[in-house]
Amino acid sequence: MRLSKGFFPTVKEVPSDAVIPSHQLMIRAGLMRQLAAGVFSFLPVGYAVMKKVMQIIREEMDAIGGQEFHLPALNPIELWEETDRVKAFGDIMFHVKNRAMVLAPTHEEVITSIAKNHVKSYKEMPQIWYQIQTKFRNEPRPKSGVLRGRQFTMKDSYSMDSSWQGLDKSYDLHAEAYKRIYTRCGLTFHIVGASSGAMGGSGSQEFMVESNAGEDNLAVCTETGYAANVEIASSLVPNAERFAVSEPIQEVHTPNCKSIDEVATYLKMPTNRCAKSLIFMNDKQPVLVLMLGNDQLNESKLQSVFGQDIRPAQADELLQLTGADAGSIGPVGVENKFTVVADLRLENANGLISGANKNDYHILNLDLQRDVKVQSYHDFRMVEEGEPTADGKGTLRIVKGIEVGHIFKLGTKYSVAMKANFLDEQGKENPVIMGSYGIGVERIVACHIEQHHDEFGIKWQKSIAPYDVHLICVNMNSDTVKKKSEELYAELRSRGIAVLFDDRADASAGFKFKDADLLGMPLHVIVGEKNLKNNEIELKDRNSNKRWTVSVDAIVGEVVKFVKE
RNA sequence: CGGGAAGUAGCUCAGCCCGGCUAGAGCGCUUGGUUUGGGACCAAGAAGUCGCAGGUUCGAAUCCUGUCUUCCCGACCA
Structure with a gap:
């Protein structure tokens, strides 16, 4: 894509409404614009990143046998009354005014209604069903850009098993898939034991990105690898004494x-x-x-x-x-x-x-x-920084985290409420044993930026960068520079590389460099008179900000190598 | 929902306390020219219902009341 033709609304000023780096940079680099509190329009560059993230999610979900659905966001309210979750969600759920419908904040009910009608035998399980879909939650206070919104994209999946051992297996498959997803998206994360809250069920874990912008507190220990949401974390602290003599009150x-x-x-x-x-x-x-x-x-x-x-x-x-x-x-x-x-x-x-x-x-x-x-x-106690871990082998640190995923062993809460039953080997009717697993897609993007940026802009990792290469023609008014830039643009594209080409004739070199740093593609290819005189072209690794020059003859090979490795 | 802050040009903001000519700046935008290795320069220009409604006043961006929106802290957060 040519910068002169595409829609790349970068801004120099820090938007006054944005506080955390990812929010500021998502606006400044033209990934998105806010439409209302907690509601965002994704622009082409932002949506390109979203698509990359969703593709990684699809590949990993498919790899564990997941099948992609597309479920409605508009649901009849009666469906939610079956599980009594109209009340449970309360004001968080959006209600449609002129029809007895709600906007779905999650999809257990829809999934269970399908399972109820069609999964009738133990032979048909296990199943893993997933979708990537817009969710609606009337958050009382949207904040931090895309991190807490009223409309957001979630990958949600649901497992159906005929036994509790089966549930454990489906759950573990998800845990492993999630680790691969976050790793591929370039995130460093903690897996923490979590409270299953009003979702119900027997166990849950959250995938947390350590960040000061986070809303959750985590107790983590590097020595022992212990990590838990403080909601459930425990530590080793001595009990109150019992004295031999009990004095009168x-x-x-x-x-x-x-x-x-x-x-x-x-x-x-x-x-x-x-x-x-x-x-x-x-x-x-x-x-x-x-x-x-x-x-x-x-x-x-x-x-x-x-x-x-x-x-x-x-x-x-x-x-x-x-x-x-x-x-x-x-x-x-x-x-x-x-x-x-x-x-x-x-x-x-x-x-x-x-x-x-x-x-x-x-x-x-x-x-x-x-x-x-x-x-x-x-155990009713909130753990504190510096306390020994429960096994006494390490020391707890309290850090803030952003929840980018949550996996639950739901059990039979929804299948019992909605009578989603199957026949086992003995011909006996049992409720389907379910799990539910979520990933916040925008949160992955925001967390990636939180973890990969500097004072000048974003530093996309290769796996989810909107373009592989940012090609800068330093001066379009110089015929030799322009000619070489155009050649490179065509050649790199023919090699299957996604190139963003800054071919603007009216922008100064400095302006282009600043935009390139802000947009943050992993590799910058800089074609300018200075180096071209020596038959060289400059490269810049945006992650390390290291620059080096390569001869004109070797440039395509070097770029291809950088992108593919 | 409680506490705080803010709504003035596309963006970032000044002006408001102490009412008074035609409402300003920087950036961006348009036109012409000069520039081209780290957010250039000169000249000309377009751009505003000062969030909205009501009130006070000869006169309101400015004072008063209400209301909407947005952000921050807290509460809440399957």
């Missing part, structure tokens, strides 16, 4: 002591003798959660025990239920009102300090075996 005045630190300082006790009480509402049932000292409660872990609907109690509810405000709440004397649960670090501990359910009073010598009926102990 005692109420003490603790004026103006709200936080654990204030209480501990006032009472001259270490914070790890304090049991912090947090109140949640599980529907109408209040739940009191005990945490040790300054440990932060991990609400995802709480949800995995009590379900998605549990929420923090409001201040007026606290007062009404306990007679005290936050900071003075404790587990003693409220057992008949509350379900009391505690973090594992507090298991059977004694000699603890807790709130007395009376403002400005705390209780000493609390014994969780003696004084409180703790219904159960769970």
